[in-house]
Amino acid sequence: MNASVSTASGPSERRAGVLRVGTRGSALALAQTTVVAETIAKATGLDVELITVTTHGDTSKDSLAELGGTGVFASALREALLADECDLIVHSLKDLPTDEAPGLVIGAIPKRADARDALCARDGLTLEALPEGSRVGTGSPRRVAQLKARRPDLTVVDIRGNVDTRLGRVVEGDLDAVVLAAAGLKRLGRSDAATDTFPLSEVPTAPGQGALGIEVRAGDEKGHGPVAKALAAVDHATTRACATAERAVLAGLQAGCAAPIGATAIVDDGLLFLTATVYRPDGTEQLTASHAATPDSMSRHDLEVAARDVGQRAAAELLAAGAADLAPLGGSR
Secondary structure (H helix, E strand, C coil), X not given: CCCCEEEECXXXXXXXXXXXXXXXXXXXHHHHHHHHHHHHHHHXXXXXXXXXXXXXXXXXXXXXXXXXXXXXXXXXXXXXXXXXXXXXXXXXXXXXXXXXXXXXXXXXXXXXXXXXXXXXXXXXXXXXXXXXXXXXXXXCHHHHHHHHHHCCCCEXXXXXXXXXXXXXXXXXXXXXXXXXXXXXXXHCCCHXXXXXXXXXXXXXXXXXXXXXXXXXXXXXXXXXXXXXXXHHHHCCHHXXXXXXXXXXXXXXXXXCCCCCEEEEEEEECCEEEEXXXXXXXXXXXXXXXXXXXXXXXXCHHHHHHHHHHHXXXXXXXXXXXXXXXXXXXXXXX
């Protein structure tokens, strides 16, 4: 198969044998979407064309909390898909609201990359080795709470910008460190910038972190058409189950993508296990719930049923324990 991957400068009309994949135009979005596109092209023999879409979250300088959560990155992509300017769109799953978008479905979730957070600090320092009062940058309320819980002596700075911009602030000396997703660093070839990586058992990350979500128009995921073939080529059942469980916590809490919530799910030896934590924004208190389920089989359907159940049970326990009083949970869902 001599399929190719190319990039279009704007909306593209439907052409036979060409699959149009919508993506944000950031370096990270293009890097991760290109990997998906190359996998699809190799598996299906289709030529794949990347369609870049500018979102409000890309152009605004406001903090994510002021913008209403990371859902601001998804809306423009969804509009392009519904307008038939592309055939599927690729999201960072942690940025995708849990509210259903009318007329769209998540058709595939590829195999997850590293879900952990990484510290990128000056002089190769770890979190524990950072001097008292060090300035650490992040745009995530969850990361703010976790940093303050572990190191209340640090000064946490709200920042925006792409990966290179954030890392540049450490190089220039404006910040002593930033916290970024390990998966994003790897996709950009910048893993060497990480000086410390946080274990998920101690620092659970955003629901879906490290995973990608591929959305399509409802109905296109069925049958044997080119979109359905593309989805089958990249979908990973275990990752889908883990991400579904984590996102079910957000949905059950009626929480936004930017709420101070961490969740980690794994599938091991026939068991789906989930741990979810809600943090007080200042890091002084947290609530944790852990639940497990045994799927009837490892089929995609049974895994998803078990995943939704375990996520809903964790959310119910957190709400009963007072999660809504502990932290602001609203925003784009």
